[in-house]
Amino acid sequence: MDLLDWHRGRLTSRRLAVLVKHMPRDSAVSRELDGDGAEWTVTDYLLAAAVDHLAAANWMFASVNTDEDSDPPETPMPVPRPGDEALDTDTVSAREQRPAAHGGPDRAELMRFFV
Secondary structure, X not given: OOOHHHHHOOOOHHHHHHHHHOOOOOOHHHHHHHHHHHHOOHHHXXXXXXXXXXXXXXXXXXXXXXXXXXXXXXOOOOOOOOOOOOOOHHHHHHHHHOOOOOOOOXXXXXXXXXX
């Protein structure tokens, strides 16, 4: 397919729009428009959500079944997804500075779990 055919009159504007709109996910146009999200399908997002929920359920089970005097298990980190900002040092340091006696998830962790 030669895009100069549009200028030559052999390719209609409608056909050109259809070709651009239905580009494959791995095309340069899709990667430019969607970034890393172009490579992720709905299945990938669902698998990442399933992994996050399973990790949270295992963490809850371990939290409930640990001795009260022992340190609580570390909270699970979610699977990074395209478009998410990387965890900055403020988020990590705030999690590390949280008192060990707290033990339970904070509001942000609960909201992330139930989303």
